[in-house]
Amino acid sequence: MTLDTDTLKQLLDTVSKFVDNRLRPLESRVGREDAIPDDVVEEMKEMGLFGLTIPEEFGGLGLNMGEEVAVARILGHTSPAFRSIFGTNVGIGSQALVIDGTAEQKQRYLPPMATGEIIGSFCLTEPDAGSDAASVKMAAKKEGDNYRLNGAKRFITNAPRADLFTVFARTDPDQAGARGVSAFVVHAGTDGISLGNPYHKMGQQGTYVSDVIFEDVVVPADQMVGGPGKENRGFATAMKVLDKGRLHISALSVGVAERLIEDSLQYAMERKQFGQPIAEFQLVQAMLAESQTEMYAARCMIEDAARRRDTGENVAALAASCKLFATEMVGRVADRAVQIHGGAGYVEEYGIERFYRDVRLFRIYEGTSEIQKTVIARDMIRRAGG
Ligand SMILES: Cc1cc2nc3c(=O)[nH]c(=O)nc-3n(C[C@H](O)[C@H](O)[C@H](O)COP(=O)(O)OP(=O)(O)OC[C@H]3O[C@@H](n4cnc5c(N)ncnc54)[C@H](O)[C@@H]3O)c2cc1C
Numbered sequence: 001m002t003l004d005t006d007t008l009k010q011l012l013d014t015v016s017k018f019v020d021n022r023l024r025p026l027e028s029r030v031g032r033e034d035a036i037p038d039d040v041v042e043e044m045k046e047m048g049l050f051g052l053t054i055p056e057e058f059g060g061l062g063l064n065m066g067e068e069v070a071v072a073r074i075l076g077h078t079s080p081a082f083r084s085i086f087g088t089n090v091g092i093g094s095q096a097l098v099i100d101g102t103a104e105q106k107q108r109y110l111p112p113m114a115t116g117e118i119i120g121s122f123c124l125t126e127p128d129a130g131s132d133a134a135s136v137k138m139a140a141k142k143e144g145d146n147y148r149l150n151g152a153k154r155f156i157t158n159a160p161r162a163d164l165f166t167v168f169a170r171t172d173p174d175q176a177g178a179r180g181v182s183a184f185v186v187h188a189g190t191d192g193i194s195l196g197n198p199y200h201k202m203g204q205q206g207t208y209v210s211d212v213i214f215e216d217v218v219v220p221a222d223q224m225v226g227g228p229g230k231e232n233r234g235f236a237t238a239m240k241v242l243d244k245g246r247l248h249i250s251a252l253s254v255g256v257a258e259r260l261i262e263d264s265l266q267y268a269m270e271r272k273q274f275g276q277p278i279a280e281f282q283l284v285q286a287m288l289a290e291s292q293t294e295m296y297a298a299r300c301m302i303e304d305a306a307r308r309r310d311t312g313e314n315v316a317a318l319a320a321s322c323k324l325f326a327t328e329m330v331g332r333v334a335d336r337a338v339q340i341h342g343g344a345g346y347v348e349e350y351g352i353e354r355f356y357r358d359v360r361l362f363r364i365y366e367g368t369s370e371i372q373k374t375v376i377a378r379d380m381i382r383r384a385g386g
Contacts, residue, residue: 002064002310011061015074018047023078030206031354036085044116050086051114054094058110065244065306069251073299076255080358081206083252088158089113091248092366093120095241096166096183102227109164109185118163123153123212124238130154131371133168134178134235138214140169142221147171147184149192149217155365160198160208162188166225167214168234175232183225183234192217203357239316245366246319247309250302250326253362257295257330260337260355264288267341267350278340287336295333298326317379324372327362334359 003011022040030036044050053068054060063071068090075083088094094113097105112118129135138151149169159165165186172180186193196211221228225237265288268279278284305318334356338345345352363369 003067008067008070011067012070012074014047015049015071016077018043019074019078019082023082027079027351027354028348030079030081031348031351032205034205036082036206040082041085041116044086048114050089050116052086052090054089054098054110054114055106058106058114060110060114065247065309066303069247069302069306072248072251073255073258076252076257077259079204079206079354080252080256080361081204084157084204084207085161086116087248088121088162089116089119091245092122092241093158093162093164093166095244096122096225096237097185099240100183100226100230100233100237101185104222105185105225105227113164119158119161120164120166121156121158121162121212122241123156123159123165123167125154125156127152127154131368133238134181135176136168136170136181138167138169139173140171140182140184140219142171143218145221147219147221147224149184149186149214149219151214153212153214155199155209156212157207157209157365159195159210159212164188165193165212168238171231171234178235180232181235181238182231183237184219184223185225186214186217186219186223190217190219202360203354204361242366243316243319244309246323246372247302247306247315249362249366250298250319250322251306253326253330253359254295254299254302256355256359257291257298257333260330260333260352261288261291261295263350263352264291264337264340267344271342271344284340287340291333291336294329298322298329301325317376320367320372320375320379323367324369324376327359328369330359331363 048061051060052063052071056062097109113120124133126136126138128137140147140149165188167184167186168181170180171182192215194213198208198210224230268284269277271278302322305315305322309315337352338356341350341352344350
């Protein structure tokens, strides 16, 4: 869907007011209590946040990539944990079905995902398959009209809340790497599925992440994403989902950078040392200017890549460039924000140290910075005929 300018503006205004008036006052509490209040989650459902990218015919808002990154940027103006609760439904938890699901699978699962009635999670990473995601070992053995799944998935966002898992498993043990992998949608309550304890994380408190263990889990063949005939095509689905996710995380990084720049500027104009606001010192100005410039560069990159994706261009390498630059950028911006705040940047009360910890994850999940570099360079070599 492409929203008309007024409708998009209205949506962005509504999300912005929700972020400023409802979520920002709760940041410190969520950080301390490691939980998003239930009434906030209900309000998110009512606002349609769980269905931002789910097509309108299935009850979502059906945002295109340009619209999605605009919303993600605004969501970055508050703690990333708030976005995470509906983030999997908007991104990695629903998009395998949106992109490659059968009509029946879409009809069955997307409407309850759009309303937030069910939460979806994306199960790709394993204990021995992280950056090398194509090496997944989880076995999906064909038995008549079913598959039997055995293995473990690691660090799965929203797993403790999830109703539905998109699971990537090896259907052809004789094919090494990406070619032998298929995607399945699996109900979280299926016999044989258990969860590890939620991880204690460096940041993003309020987001739950745990391992998911599959022991002799029987999944009907028609739960294969795209239908029973689509065996061994799961890795391609995973990569399409991640291209989109990487642009979303990049836009979120820009939003957090904007927030930290705003907080830093305000602090620098109020805080006085040597008889004047610290914002008057050119060394502090340099930090503000560097953060502003890098944030703007990332924003332009992401808007360009999103626009190109909306015209049908393959943006895998551009999405990797955006994720690499934007997530590294927000790390530097957060570091400068701590520095500009001095001691106040290091203590909990000002919230800057929390963002500093929160943004560290962006450089790791949905592909580390090193993996983005390999994606970009491989694309360059391929284009040069190598
Ligand atoms: C909080 C959190 C939430 C997550 N949510 C999900 C989720 O919902 N679903 C999911 O499937 N996964 C999820 N993940 C997993 C995440 O995507 C992986 O942690 C990430 O891809 C890195 O894999 P790894 O941790 O195994 O690190 P490794 O792959 O072991 O990497 C370790 C280091 O080696 C580097 N490295 C590895 N290979 C190369 C290479 N070829 N060249 C150069 N350097 C290399 C990496 O860049 C990194 O610096 C989550 C992780 C965390 C921490």
